[in-house]
Amino acid sequence: MKEIAVKKIACDIQSAEQVSQMMDGASVRFNPIDIVNWADYPYCPEVKFRIAHTGGSILINYIVSEASVRAVAPADLGRVWEDSCCEFFVRTEEEEEYYNFECNCAGKLLVNYGVKGDRHHAPESVLANIKRWSSLGNEPFEERIGECSWELSLIIPSSSLFRHDIKDLSGITLRGNFYKCGDLLKTPHFLSWSPIDLPKPCFHCPSFFGRLIFEK
Template identity: 60%
Template sequence: MKTLSVKKVLCPDGCSAEQIPALFDAAQIPFQQIDCVNWKDYPYTPDVKFRIAHTGDAILIHYRVTEKSVRAVAPADNGRVWEDACAEFFVQPTDEKKYYNFECNCAGTLLIEYGIPGNREHAPLETVGQVERWASLGRIPFEERLGECSWQLALRIPVSAFFHDKIALLDGKKMRANFYKCGDKLQTPHFLSWNPIDLPSPCFHCPDFFGEIVFESK
């Protein structure tokens, strides 16, 4: 099981999602690869990296992707974003078996759910709207664009987005999590993970295969 230390960064004037890449550069937050090919029927491996930090009251994530094509058809939040060029963060904040999935396509359209595998509850749209997003390709949905494309995505996930838990401060907390890249309806479908998954067919809703993330206090 992989373990990742999540550095605490300071945003004295607050930081928007668009500012996260520059903030991470200044704080020297390193990229991690999402490159586990868990299913031989889907061997394609786009170049996918992410980096993560926190501010105490929010999780900051920056994805950088290069792939054969991109797609952002989902028209609104809590839609079928996993069918698009999609980066995902699944996280289990407590010892309970329930977990959250934050799935965001390359245009910044976001799905948040909570529960156990096979029994998921959509977050209220008001909660989804609290997650600030920046997408290098813009925020307007589009049909699949063929040809190599590089794109970036940044998310600022406030602790209020964990709508079934009361998390006041992230400092010192340990959570189980995994990071994914998929594109179910892209010309070349793929299902990549940060922590490896040992299952016979593609499935990301598998908390038994989450790694661990540890939020630093300073």
């Protein structure tokens, strides 16, 4: 099973735009999202992510280079997975229910909780408290063909795990996976950090999540 030691950063970060700089200063390393699990979708854009925490929040920074970009979803809770989208799925070690945090390249966010086939939207208050920043801005746009590099950062408060009462992430272990997709791009793709052994594309598979060990 793949695992990451999630580094703790002692800081009071207010803006998602600061995440990359904070991680640079703390020497948080990148991990590739480069596993092509399904031969029918061989395209593999260059994608990497890094994750850290402050005790009260999870920090995630993605860097992507791909052949086209798309951000059609007009608002949060839209069909962001059809756009150029980076995703973080996470659960506790004891439960099959899991959260999905899916964010397109314009910072539009989808957050759900439950099991596959029985998912429930996060409350609006949860979405409002998740800070996001994209180098491509926050306005929707149709697909742009041509090589494009972009960056996305998120600050996910522990309260965003809204079906749990996690006050401090320090010292806990969660299970999760990181994805890059673009279902309706000119070249669809479905990449993961931790491998998935299923016959068809599916990210809703908590049995294939890796281990995330949050440092004290």
